[in-house]
Amino acid sequence: MTDTFALRRYGAGDVELLLDTLVDTWADAHAEQPDVADAGFTPDALRRQITGHARRDDFTLITAYADGHLIGYGYGFRCTPAYWYGKDLLPHITPEDARTTDSLAGICELAVRPSWQGQGIGAHLHQALLDAMRPRWASLLAMPGAPAQQLYQRLGYRYAGPYKSGPQGPVLDLLLLRTDL
Template sequence: MTTPSTRADVVIRPYGPGQVPPLMDVVADIWADAHPELVDNPGAEALGLSAPALHRQISGHLKHQGFTLVVAYTTGTAVGFGYAFPCDAAYWFGADLVDQVPEGARTERLMGLCELAVRPPWQSQGIGSRLHAELLKAIAPSWSSLLALPSNHRGQDLYARLGYEYAGPYRNTPDGPEFDLLLLRVGTQPG
């Protein structure tokens, strides 16, 4: 493994759906490094929070028009990734929340941010913010939304710095973990 580099040494590359399958193991490895508390946790796999679940999730999302994956590289090594796609509010928020989010999030272009992960040695260097900015540039939404585990303090801190606000609790399945649904009105990010 290489050592952390300066921000200038980081290159962000975008990928479309047809370019993603060969990168699946790389992004799953980044995800696992960024979420050590979930690796080898049998309960996490049952809840869909594992590298194999990430493979299934990405494979299912590749069909969405506008799907974009961005990967951060330093000295040829992938150190972070994120992916998102434009989606409609009914799909993203579900029947229980769609009427509770702001009207603009229901009617204007919405980006569903599915994953954003950076290997620990490269965290707190602006890479997550740069990955996020590249996704916003590629998808050009009016709103962005994501799900974050309340226990993911580093992620929650990043999302707050990016301007995301809590919009309510969310569960993918009735017995699944409760996530925080976070919303961002694009163009209103902090300074």
């Protein structure tokens, strides 16, 4: 293992060629978290999610490579508060600017292979996503109690409410970050 890594930015048109490697990286990053699969988050579900999100023109993917191997990635896209928060949660988002903004990025995935975790790669991926999308607000969903919550807290995210994507979906923590302070 090397102590250096390189970041690379991709767009929606690049996803098809990278999809298998992205899914493998995600599965490796979550291998020791059985609650992820129990909540319905599986490699097949991720494959459908990425493919669907990559249809957006504003889709942004940032990857981290070391010695030519993918060691982590993050992706997201700019969206409206109504799309991201959903009609039930939208009226409860505070501050008001976070629910009325025209500058919101939804961060959909941050995944780093276990042997590379704890080395700042997730923070670098996150910052590269923000630099590429330049939103006023960023939001993401996280499993309550997940180890990644520590990273999100260090990055400045704050809890904005419970989020449930559907009647059978798990309840996730909706986290919010003001990026232009």
